[in-house]
Amino acid sequence: MxxxxxxxxxxxxxxxxxMPAIPAVFLPLLRLLNNSVDEVKLDEVVRLISYDGAIAAQCLRVAGSPLFGMAQPPKSIKGAVISLGLRRVETILLTCCLGQAFPAKxxxxxxxxxxxxxxxxxxxxxxxxxxxxxxxxxxxxxxxxxxxxxxxxxxxxxxxxxxxxxxxxxxxxxxxxxxxxxxxxxxxxxxxxxxxxxxxxxxxxxxxxxxxxxxxxxxxxxxxxxxxxxxxxxxxxxxxxxxxxxxxxxxxxxxxxxxxxxxxxxxxxxxxxxxxxxxxxxxxxxxxxxxxxxxxxxxxxxxx
Ligand SMILES: [Fe+2]
Ligand SMILES: [Fe+2]
The missing domain is CATH 1.10.3210.10 (Hypothetical protein af1432)
Known part of the structure; x- marks a missing residue:
């Protein structure tokens, strides 16, 4: 090259x-994901996600889908983190953010x-x-x-x-x-x-x-x-x-x-x-x- x-x-x-389409939460989330799981503070992830209602709603929808096999859909991001584990929720969040960052056209x-x-x-x-x-x-x-x-x-x-x-x-x-x-x-x-x-x-x-x-x-x-x-x-x-x-x-x-x-x-x-x-x-x-x-x-x- x-x-x-x-x-x-x-x-x-x-x-x-x-480009305006990238959710504000996306880059801070990526930085958070670069830390090891011990360093990542649960509350920090929850706080970050709650800033963006659309991402939070989508995350809950995915977490509650039959794919994750939960008996009860989580009512809050914190509940989703506790039930699914922080790493699982992080990957769901990343997926949702990427989906929004580059919308279908x-x-x-x-x-x-x-x-x-x-x-x-x-x-x-x-x-x-x-x-x-x-x-x-x-x-x-x-x-x-x-x-x-x-x-x-x-x-x-x-x-x-x-x-x-x-x-x-x-x-x-x-x-x-x-x-x-x-x-x-x-x-x-x-x-x-x-x-x-x-x-x-x-x-x-x-x-x-x-x-x-x-x-x-x-x-x-x-x-x-x-x-x-x-x-x-x-x-x-x-x-x-x-x-x-x-x-x-x-x-x-x-x-x-x-x-x-x-x-x-x-x-x-x-x-x-x-x-x-x-x-x-x-x-x-x-x-x-x-x-x-x-x-x-x-x-x-x-x-x-
Ligand atoms: Fe490929
Ligand atoms: Fe490739």
Missing amino acids: TTSVNRTIRERVQRIET KWALDPAVFWRHSLGCAMVCRKFSEKLAAADHEKAYMAGLLHDIGFMVNCLAFPKEFAMAMERACQEEVPLHEAEHSTMGFTHCETGRVLAEKWKLADDIIAVIAHHHGVGQSQKSQPLVALVHLSDLLCRTRGLGYGYYERRMVDLIADPAWAILLQEHRDLEGVDLVRFTFELDEAVGEIHALVSTVFGLAPATART
Whole structure:
């Protein structure tokens, strides 16, 4: 990527930052999420959320949905935190904030498809990490949720260029990041990284955003980047892709990311992949329901 392309990306990301749609609560919440769970004060999260009635209401709606299996829907944010746990509520809040920050409109990449993929990947990341004793499941969820944030940057800051990349990907049935690279000279990984650095996200999340399509290039947090890479592939083969057919064979065990993850988590060897993909198929309906609950979207037909 040339210096002038890099400068253009930074300038256009700067303009996104000033868009009025981002809820006031969003950036302070991200800063709070960067702290470890012990440091995060429950009251601080509750106070932050109560500033924004729309976010608070949406959070309660999601927390009370059957997806979280609560006998009684929570009546307050504090009640939701106590029942579901702080990390769970934080991820719900993050999901709601992101949904509001970039509301549905005509994008080159359908927002419903984008959110379904992001939430799908978040849930697959968590389910995958639950198979690995030493993994941080909520961190995995957050990494999955944010990994493709660069697509939002491209839709908002490079609409014409990205529309051409999207068209090429659909016509040639190739992965979207390859079409971006051949059409624009850069991908959502680079634009996402610029936004993530601007928002001061945690280093391991930035590594995921920047390298989930090239795990070997990541200097940091390679096991987490590898986990997201594999989950992303799984989603794209289970009807949670980018809304078009990708012509490709996927062999997770032969993927270099598998070996990287295995180095850190020896218990990966015992994961029954066939069984795991069956479990994921069962979860796909859950993911469609969650997207509809969070973003008020009609359930979509299953597309790759
Ligand atoms: Fe991606
Ligand atoms: Fe992805």
